[in-house]
Amino acid sequence: MPLPVPVLPEGVDPAWLPPAAFRAVGGRRTLIRGSGPLVETVHGEVAEACRRFGGRVVRDASDDGPYDLVLGLGADGLGDEGFTLAREGGTTTVTASGGRGLLYGLFHVGRLGEAAFTGERSRRTHRPALALRMLDHWDNVAVHPVMGQVERGYAGGSLFWEDGRARGDLERVRAYGRLLAACGINAISVNNVNVHATEARLLTDRIGDVAAIAGALRPYGIRTHLSVSFAAPLLLGGLPTADPLDGAVRAWWAEATRRVYEAIPDFGGYVVKADSEGQPGPFAYGRSHADGANLLAAALEPFGGTVHWRAFVYDHRQDWRDRTTDRARAAYDHFVPLDGRFAPNAVLQVKHGPMDFQVREPVSPLIGAMPRTRLAVELQVTQEYTGQQRHVCWLGPMWSDVLGFPIEPGASVGESARGGLVAVSNAGDDPFWTGHPLAQANLYTFGRLAWRPDADPGAVLDEWIELTYGPGPAAGLHAVLDGSWRTYEKYTAPLGVGFMVQPGHHYGPSVDGYEYSPWGTYHFADRDGVGVDRSVATGSGYAGQYGKPWAEVYESADSCPDELLLFFHHVSYAHRLTSGKTVIQHIYDTHFEGVEEVEAARDVWAGLVDLVDPARHRRVAELFEEQLRSAREWRDQINSYFFRKSGVPDAHGRRIY
Template structure:
């Protein structure tokens, strides 16, 4: 593919394998994929696929059991990967790719590798047609859709296949190919246009990736001509059963449905007086005979709220809606929960719902597309944030990564951009997501180093690696510094969500307020005097968040309304913290831009140019954030900056 960036699979990554003798045992499509990979690498680098005297053995042992685990070890000068499932063999192959030359050094006891989460999924918010407001990819910052062009599935699916290969190399095994907001054209993917989905599934299948489809709850009405979509109505259940059967006839390994119901205008079971368990279970029943799963999103809240009403709290909504339904969902129904209670802000607490539904299979949803984190014009590596979430023991002794029995999902940040993700460094988010989904407790910094080494071909300490690490490592906290402070969130331009507007959502119906006045700022979500949201947590979180004295600084304004002279644990007042972090954040962007400039000649020129261009915009935007936020709070508080810096 002319000009498409190789991301973390540059040709050079295959040199260690491609220069060696590899023995491959086993049959089936995925083994063929592995064989094809090795053969191509050898053709390029002079190695060979052999029957004897191998440097590397890749072996599917026995019948393919469908498993994803593999074992890798090295003795007597031969590296051996074995797996009981073909998917496992594929992951083992990419494990060797990731190890590079290290895979062929010394001796290593066989080590067993298996993904901790069975489902590692990307949700594409791609529309088939270009939406008049949202464009083709809703919240997409990397061009048009990889899957859809000119109103239908792409005819040339080479790029989709290449995408599947990248995903497999970081461990992702499922993709939902269309937007959870299902518009008219996209609704028909479920029925008469399922052939297009099958074509895409065919391109992803060789890399072990199952295809899922977002469907509209109103499908029986809008597609089936029924008068109701009531999930308890017999004709509705029959319609869905028939629809699911036809989908599986076209795509035998189809993954299942993704549903956004009763949310931001999408139809759902509430219209029929039914619960979300009724809705999800009806779809689960349709999918069950075929082994499919329904992913039912928990993003349900009142988006027509009155800003005057301070008792309603959007943060409470998912918990209030769904916890009463715990235990009622079918085994193949997964409740898909955003990691925070609001909407992918740069800083949120972990959703208390995740710890409160032991009888339900939950999937946790992250957002790789940087809707609120710089829209892939800003460097913002989300690994540390996601890792904090996944390691957070939100229920006693159980981290989020273990509670996500239904899998880990990210909203994709990929489009038909030549760099895949618009900002080349945003590829790190996609890669990190895949690796964390495989191992939620992994050290994200190790993943970052791995990504840098694969993508930029340099080990730690050499070439551009140190520079890249310094740019990416703290970039999330840098972004946090120059945007909305102390967990209060939003303050973005309404609609497109790019750039600052401190009061942009303050008098809106969206439930996203900061309540700043001349004396203070923040949302009182305590039980004692606020919305009671803090009480949705189990111990110790409920107590921790309840009081401004114990609440962590970085979430203080999410949980409490405090005065500008409130003293943080850091020893700074809230207002001085706002000023300081905003000046620091911009300084950090300036420094990162400098570092990037110094890497010219050490990285691919096209990548360098694209990132350099984005740094200019990031810096402009960061300064705008700094000046608007500081001016806003200075005008409101009247408190001068201790250090006398320029505030407008």
């Protein structure tokens, strides 16, 4: 039976799958061959498109058509997710070895649009570069008193959880799965890595809730994962310990995991944040993180599951007076000694930078330093530090820079990420999915870069624009989004120094907000200069964690790239950047420019009023007002702070308070 296409609730934005996305397919004659659940998904999609646009679809026919499109299982050797596409003699043919490949092939045809049905195409094989393309949802089942339902969520409540349990009506979860499949995502973790009391029980007596979600996502090729508490044997099992080397603990995890697979046969595995920011972990028992990860890996191994073990381990009770500790060093210092000790089905999940998703960080040196460990790289699609989905900040260029960075000799980050690419989701039950309608572009871009890390992000952006908005406003949208990350960087913390944000919620400026905190996030600004000395020669030694050539490049303020200067060095305000400007004048200039660029983007958006759906246009226009207010606040606080400290006037005499 063809699977019906999910019906969006009234008022919910279709994002990059409006009906028009399948106009070209829907007007044609399609033959589908093969069997299996995902073939039914493909059939349902084509049938719905034909219903709208007048084409027709035939299943497993023995005749030769004529057909405009043939979608079929059959080819070997493409893996579960690959497909081939060819066009010959007026017929476009997609062939796959497995159902997921066929679905991805269909979405590929959708992206091509009319171009899929013109001319000839020689056979080409498409395969994802990374086998795991995963979203981590930081969703709580119960609303958390401080963090709300979705931790670092800026798009309403959870798509999965409502009133303390899985949503009864999972139609929107199905629609979400469909959107994710259309950009290539194939795994989801459905709850927050900070596992609170209610959420801990998802592993055991509430696994049925997870199974329901898994059931809704499965037809879109998405496997479901779960964040678990390392202390589960204590919390849920009544054991006196959670020691990973304890026999009873191992038995408890084995049995708990067996029951999980009983409920969800294709369950993906566990995600664990251990010994981090208050979460329990193996340190309590004098065990290593490899011991901890391998405990869960052993429980998952018989069923083909994977444990994602986060490398975000650092001392969050640091003393700002102690300059010998450097949080940036922590992940490397903790994990590199463990290389080779993780089980094959344990994936070490590493944030792309050494700190925490700032607008600008160097690539984490851990990524190139564990050749005998499967690493996954974690990005943050939710805009915690990049405007919280009230600011336009399309992160494609940043992620592309990260993924293309040659962290090892001969290997980019994208290539080192053998465990996959993971991102913290930015979606919720907001009508636009992502709060800011243009933040959809981040979700889409993440999926497409996970499929192909070396894709041109600008081309991905244009693809998203074309699917979501059609050709009318494309040039304007491209102008608004393409440079928005660099614009955001300009009006916020300068030159890689990071963390000049309001404590706790992280929205808006507070230059000294974390300067005397226990969080290890300092800038050391004084009347003479600013920045963190992380050199080997005179600083924390963090620069020495890199291989060649980066250790040398970052070691000296002369060779360090401007945009990371204050991350690696404490320099005087008079220090000259490669650009020829002094640091202080760079700060002033970028902050004035950043606000001007927001004003310009707002004006471009205003000009699109007749080319964009009114609801979308209105929401974005409203948010631009907030972005502009906030950008001015950033500009004025940062400039005032550094003017008060340095005493250096702006070379152009602009207003600083």
